[in-house]
Amino acid sequence: MAKIQPTVLVVEDDLALNDAYKTILTTAGYSTHVAFNGEEALEITKSTEPDIIFLDLRMPIMDGIAFLKAYEPKRKHPHVKIVVFSNYDMQREVDEAYQLGAERYVLKAWASPKELIKIVQDLSDQSNRAVGL
């Protein structure tokens, strides 16, 4: 049985970074959706269930924490892997994100394009193992 390629949602308000992540993930062959804030991300998740979400914390309109509260990953989307992807290493916010169902925290500044792909592969392998692939 072929491994399932994950669908990735990137929630990032910085235009240049949003575009970069989309290019990297699309070039690597992943079906990629992008949103510029939590509200847009919620809208996308109504029609598409992503496997992995890269979630920025500080965003206008709806920030990452507000998105997690509304999206309720623990209760409603337990199979979706959420990576907090922020340049603010604020322990309190990161702890809150974990409590709300985030799986990982990655400081954006330390993730090169290859490392971004590796995170997706690792999380995807975990999911595939979970379904016996």
Place this chain on the structure above:
Amino acid sequence: MQNTSSNQISVLLVDDDEEDYIIIERTFRQIPESAFVLEWCSSFDQAKQHIISHDYDIYLLDYQLGEHTGLELLQFAEPQKRAEPFILLTGAGDREIEKRSMKLAAADYLVKGTFTADLLSRTLYYSLGRKQIEEQRLNHLIELNRTKDEFISLASHQLRTPATGVKQYVGMVLEGFVGNISEAQRSVLTKAYESNERQLRIVSDLLKVAQVDAGKVKLQKTKSDIVPLVIDIIKEQQQTYLDRQQKVTFTHTDDYLIATIDKEKIRMVIENLLDNASKYSDIGKAIKIAISGDSDTVVIEVIDSGVGIGTDDQGKLFEKFSRIHNPLSTLVGGTGLGLYWVKKIIDLHKGSITVVSEEKMGTTFTIHLPRSD
């Protein structure tokens, strides 16, 4: 405050001589429409308790307090850290005592037997007023410092985003996401990428230092075994050592070396020291890390045979923005903040860090960490 209404000013006289108290109390009564409420304490130890509890608005301390002195009480009270003024009562001509009382941050002094009700009243009001101004200045400085810390934090975070953008776009080209490039192009872009990485490291170090300076670093201590921690760090950094053909040897006297530490912070400390050992050693040189311990302390030694540090420079090694010039420093391009942060973290653990080094021979950093909290 001692049972005074809001417009009353409570004063404690600390004096072991009742006659003195009677004279001073009489002088207080001569102050017209006085807001001062005087109380008397003849015991040195009881006075200390009142000082600890901040019971009074003003303290008048006699110099002679039986086997003790008012200067001892001043030393105990540390008036420079308190809002209440302390005034010393001295004998006539005690210039030396007056000077010492000023050094110990007394607000003023009065010569016993010579001051009138008017002078007493003015001295008390002036001391209170000066303390209030000091307090305002202090609050202003605290506010300025907080603003500075917030600015560094905000600016650093803001700087990270564009630098992260550069990392992604240059990284995409270097890692083949947008087609092939020539070796010459790769060489130029690699320099741009590394330069940007350095900027990201500076921002990160600035943030760490701003947080530790602002007292925002709270240790999350747990009982941790340092042996697997070091094994893990060496494993993670293996590629760096391989690239530089450096061999890292790890020795430990015990199978387990447990201490109550903030594991993540100590991990970063060890990473920092090992990283320095590698960067400031030539290709092919050996690096050692050794851990030992007794019942109270765990000792971590990071030993390199690198460029070493001259005796004159060793003293400023743990200072902020200290850059030591050596044959590899230009190449390494450190921030001068790493070892400052390391020392702060070790200090927070109530441990110590020392350095022994010889130019061209190598350096040993030794950390002593208390095992218990």
